[in-house]
Amino acid sequence: xxxxxxxxxxxxxxxxxxxYNANMGHVLLYSLIIAFPTAIIxxxxxxxxxxxxxxxxxxxxxxxxxxxxxxxPGTGVSFFIILLPVLLMVLTVVAPYLPIPGSIEKxxxxxxxxxxxxxxxxxxxxxxxxxRQGMDKSLIKKLTEECLLPLASIILIIGAGGGxxxxxxxxxxxxxxxxxxxxxxxxxxxxAFLVAGLIRIATGSATVALTTAAGIxxxxxxxxxxxxxxxxxxxxxAGSLMFSHVxxxxxxxxxxxxxxxxxxxxxxxxxxxxxxxxxxxxxxxxLDIFI
Numbered sequence: 001x002x003x004x005x006x007x008x009x010x011x012x013x014x015x016x017x018x019x020y021n022a023n024m025g026h027v028l029l030y031s032l033i034i035a036f037p038t039a040i041i042x043x044x045x046x047x048x049x050x051x052x053x054x055x056x057x058x059x060x061x062x063x064x065x066x067x068x069x070x071x072x073p074g075t076g077v078s079f080f081i082i083l084l085p086v087l088l089m090v091l092t093v094v095a096p097y098l099p100i101p102g103s104i105e106k107x108x109x110x111x112x113x114x115x116x117x118x119x120x121x122x123x124x125x126x127x128x129x130x131x132r133q134g135m136d137k138s139l140i141k142k143l144t145e146e147c148l149l150p151l152a153s154i155i156l157i158i159g160a161g162g163g164x165x166x167x168x169x170x171x172x173x174x175x176x177x178x179x180x181x182x183x184x185x186x187x188x189x190x191x192a193f194l195v196a197g198l199i200r201i202a203t204g205s206a207t208v209a210l211t212t213a214a215g216i217x218x219x220x221x222x223x224x225x226x227x228x229x230x231x232x233x234x235x236x237x238a239g240s241l242m243f244s245h246v247x248x249x250x251x252x253x254x255x256x257x258x259x260x261x262x263x264x265x266x267x268x269x270x271x272x273x274x275x276x277x278x279x280x281x282x283x284x285x286x287l288d289i290f291i
Contacts, residue, residue, distance in 0.1 A: 001241065001250075001273060001276060002035050002038055002039050002042075002241070002276050002280065003035065004206060004241075005206050005210065005238065005240050005276070005277075006031040006034065006035055006234050006237040006238065006280060007028065007031045007032065007035055007086070008024055008027055008031070008089065008114060009085060009114045009117070009118055011207060012206060012207040012237065012240065013027065013031070013210070013233065014114060015211045015214070016210055016211065016233045016237065019214040019215055019218050020214060020218055020221070020232055020233055022230045022232065022233050023229070023230055024089070025089065025093035025112075026093065026230040027234065028089050028090065028093065029090070029093055030230055030231060030234055030287060031234050031237075033283075033287070034234060034280050034284065034287070035280075037279075037283065038279045038283060039276075041275065042276045042279060043272075046271070046272055046275055050268055050271065053267065054264050054267055054268060073129050073132075073133060077128050078129075080124075080128070081121060081125045081128060081129060084117075084120070084124055085114075085118050085120075085121040088112050088120060088121070089112050089113075089114060089117050090112070091108045091109070091111065091112035092108070092109055092112035126140055130143075188217060188220060188224065188227050188232060189228075189231060189232055189235045189288060190235075191217055191220065192213055192214070192239065193235045193236065193238055193281050194239065195213040195216055195217060195239065196212075196213035196214075196235075196237070196238075196239030196240040197209075197240070197242045197243070197277070199213055199240075200241070200243065201242070201243050203247065204244070204245070204246075204247030204248035204249070204251075205248070206240040206241055206248075207240070209239065209240035210236055210237055210240040213236050213239065214233070214236050217232070217236065228288055228291055231284050231288050231291065234280065234284050235284045238276075238277050238280035238284060239281070240277075241273050241274075241277040241280070242274050242277035242278070243270060243273065243277075244269060244270055244273040245266070245270055246262075250269075251269060251270070254268075254269045255269070
C-alpha cells in the first residue's frame with residue numbers, strides 16, 4: 001500500500017514527479033527511507049495491537065489458508081524480481097558520484113531510467129519466474145496478455161484524474177487554494193497532504209487523489225523558492241492513502257479476501273491506511289528539516 005502511494009515507478013508517483021518536475025532519483029531515495037519505518041509501524045506493530053481487538057483471545061481465527069509451495073519460485077528470486085526495478089533506478093542516483101568513465105555512467109543512467117528498468121525487470125521475470133519454472137513461450141505469452149488487460153483501467157484512472165484536475169484548475173479551485181494558502185501561510189507540503197487527503201476521502205482512489213492534488217498544488221509552488229519538490233511528491237502521496245472507506249475498491253477487496261465484516265475492515269484496513277498516511281507525512285516533515 002505504501003509503495004502504491006509513495007514509491008516510483010508506481011504510476012501515481014511517476015505522474016506527480018512529472019507534474020512537480022521533481023528529481024525521480026531523489027524521490028525514490030527519500031520514499032524508501034520513509035517507507036520502511038512507516039510500513040513497520042502500520043504493519044506488524046499495528047497488527048499486533050489490533051489483532052486482540054478484532055479476534056479476542058481464545059476465539060478461533062476466522063480464516064486459515066493452506067497453500068502448497070511445491071513448484072513455486074524461491075523467496076529470494078521472488079523478492080529479487082520485485083526489487084530489481086527499484087535497484088536499477090537507484091543507479092541514477094549513485095552513478096554521478098562514482099569514479100567511472102562517462103560512457104559507463106551514461107549506460108547506468110540509461111538502464112536506471114524508469115521505463116528501461118521496468119523492461120529489464122520484465123524480461124528477468126520471464127526467465128526466472130517463467131522459463132526456469134518450466135513454462136513454455138505459449139504460456140508466458142498467454143500470461144502476458146492477461147497482465148496487459150488491467151493496464152487499461154490504470155491508464156483510464158490516470159487520464160480521469162488528469163481531466164478532473166484540469167476541471168478543478170479551470171474552475172478556479174487552484175487559484176482559490178493558492179490564495180488561501182498565501183493568506184494563512186500554509187506550507188506547500190502541508191497543503192499538498194491536506195488536498196490529497198480530501199480528494200482521497202471524496203473519490204476513494206489514491207491514484208486520482210495523488211495526480212489531482214499534484215495538479216492543484218503545482219501552480220502554488222511554481223513561483224516559490226526553497227520548496228523541496230521531492231518531499232512534496234511524497235507528502236502528496238501520503239495524503240492520498242488516508243482513510244480508505246466504502247468508496248475505495250481496495251476496501252472491499254480486503255474485506256472479501258480476508259473474510260472480514262465491514263466493521264472489522266474499518267478497524268483494520270482503514271486504520272492501517274490512515275496510519276500509513278500520517279506516519280509517512282510526519283517523517284516527511286522531519287526530513288524537510290534536515291534536507
